[in-house]
Amino acid sequence: MRLLIALLTALFPVMASAAETPQTVDLTGSTVGILALCVFVIAYVLVVAEEWLHLRKSIPVLLGAVIIWTMIGATYASMGDTEIVHRTVQHSLIEFAELFLFLLVAMTYINTLDERGVFDALRGWLVSRGFSLRTLFWLTGLIAFFLSPIADNMTTALVMASVAIAVGAGHPRFVTVACINIVVAANSGGAWSPFGDITTLMVWQKGVFPAHEFLVLFVPALVSWIIPAAIMATQVPKATPEPLAVRPVVRFGGLVIIGMFIGTIALTVTLHAAFHLPPALGMMGGLGALMLMNYTLNRIGALHKDGEVHHQLIDQGGLSGAESSDPYQENKGPRLNTFNQVARSEWDTLLFFYGIIMCVGGLGTLGYLSVGSEMLYGELGPTVTNILMGVISAVIDNIPVMFAVLSMYPDMNDGQWLLVTLTAGIGGSLLAIGSAAGVAVMGTARGYYTFFGHLRWSWAIGLGYGAGIWTHFLLNG
Template sequence: MLTPIAVCGIPLDFILFGLTLLGVALFHRHTLAAALTGLAAVVGYKLAFTGFATFGPGLAGLVHHMRHEWVTLANLFLLLMGFALLSRHYEDSRIPDRMPALLPDDWTGGVLLLVLVFVLSAFLDNIAAALVGGTVARHVFRGRVHIGYLAAIVASANAGGAGSVVGDTTTTMMWIDGISPLTVVDAYVAAVVAMLVLAVPASLQQQRYSPIVKKALSGTRIDWTRVVIVAAILLAAMAANVTANLKFPALLDTFPVLGAAVWLAILLTSLLRRPDWSVMPEAGQGTAFLLALVTAASMMPVEKLPAASWQTALGLGFISSVFDNIPLTALALKQGGYDWGLLAYTVGFGGSMIWFGSSAGVAVSNLYPETRSVARWIVYGWPIILAYVVGFFVMLALLGWHPDAPH
């Protein structure tokens, strides 16, 4: 008979996962190795002692568990890898080289760029918005982007997606479950406040580190074909998301619709311009890291959350910075009783507090490997934590706590 092990009342599953996160934090130059080692330890323990929750013991339980999770993992893999190619298309279009001429050359230029990322994320996937912001930042700051500002780019993308059912996987899950997009849009009350709190200190930090170079590169010619390719890939993702949710919601549980749409667009547009496949190895390492953490998190014995309350919603935001927000959102939807606008903000924006807390953060770390340090992210990205708390309590004060109505 399979017997779970607990240390001081804490299931060993959580201890192993916590040690994995600690390994990622301490050995930021070997994050993939730490994540894979932790995943192997969790799988080994589940095989030997506890089994896989409702999926049963042994290899059969593991197989059934992975069948249940494969769509989520496949979507993350395809989106992260696909948007890495999209980011390079966008960079090669030479539009980022023109951006210095369009943005103010003081700290307000940094604020404006963060606002643009926020707005983009409301319509695009937050991964794509963060990568666009990171790519533009590389050019307007001439390659010297402060880690605090990179954290702000990720936070802006996550904030922008928090109130849009097409801007984040968690809000899309709520939409699929029958929650009105008008309910989710309440999250923008907190998200806008959070943006106002974090944008100025992050931009001042970047201005001191490396200001915007106002003059655009001479002789820059925009490659409009690549611009069309970028637009086509993003439109394919948006169209697939909206169409699947409105017409074929059951398909989203059985097939990675978004990722497949992105890659179909990439392959078709490769006839116009060849993608830069050289970005794949680096993007692959970051993607494998995130998939290892998400897989390990999905095996944690979290069958029930604490009773729904605004305090629980606040706490879930902090947990989202180290624990994948997709299973947390799924549990909250199953449990009910939450204010979905407030929860969309907490689980969406909360992951910004640590670099691997959201897929947008992992995507940006593929562009800037120096961000893979938990300590530096927290020290220099301190405005994000402050912004999260301020945004939450402003929304709570203005809108109150409205528990889940039948949906």
């Protein structure tokens, strides 16, 4: 081990005085600091190029994280201190663990609702109403704006984009603008809820301000969506698609689980506000309740259908009830299995969050976040910097941007923290690759929703971005 440390130290010498304490060493100008920054940049370029390379976005950041922290560990070990690296890695791991557990439960609930046919029922209801394309354009956007604060912006965008594709057959121009509108609405809707976007969740879990303060961003977020939507609506064809014969059906227990999901969120907010308990604790309690409900629904369905099938088989002179392997599955759809829904979670996304948090945590340990905070918030000021952060988030995704801001933790009032929360949420709409919602819809609506198709309307989305910021200053200044 000492030989390995010596070799790594020779490869990555520290250009800082050994007399300084590890906590105050600035490694931004050292070889190890520059190499670590290069590793992060290369990893993130590979993330951005995922659509063309077909390389899972979690892979480069997972490898980048271990390379960065290995270099940091070797550097501090050569200075005779391994404790600070241990503590800082643990801090980043705790940050990720809280986010991971929260998201895992939320994804499991969403997957369970999807398995119970809740989202299919919503799609079926919309496409069987006989609405005009213009009405559907506004309805899908409105639902996306109000659904994303609960179901998160990516899931919401996927559900509503599938509606646009289903009803827009033969009207490709409608599908294109409808998908752009849905992505913008989902991102804007997620900005005024602590659960609507990963960035707002990180701000809330960090304890910057309580959950109810996000609600003051409702009107600015609404404005940021309404303006580009009104402009794009002029390009929607004046046509009414044929209503589809779709029967909306929510499977056994689906409505109960909707109530449980809302109750889990309420419990989480209450525990955090009243006792300052981590939000992940309340969400994990909700997961336990979902598992219990899973068991109860399966037992009720099986007992009810066992008797029903038994009588039917006797009347028909058929097989005995013992030979019916799963009557519940035959009559009520597939059995609920919470662990299957856990397995269906977006593991690539969850592991991507781990890699990003660890990489940014490593760059913070090297001193880059302190330098960035001084350059941006110290010289440009919080207002200009926070507006700029939204634009940057459209290029490199809002998650690492917000995590970097939270790691810097500049001295700002609540109005400025709300501003950066708003801009990181709605700024991702400026480009198709700027948000998880946009990237997800690009995969679902191939040929309709593209990077350049979205780019054509970036000017209108930019008008909404500016108007949303102006409204925030006007109302919450």
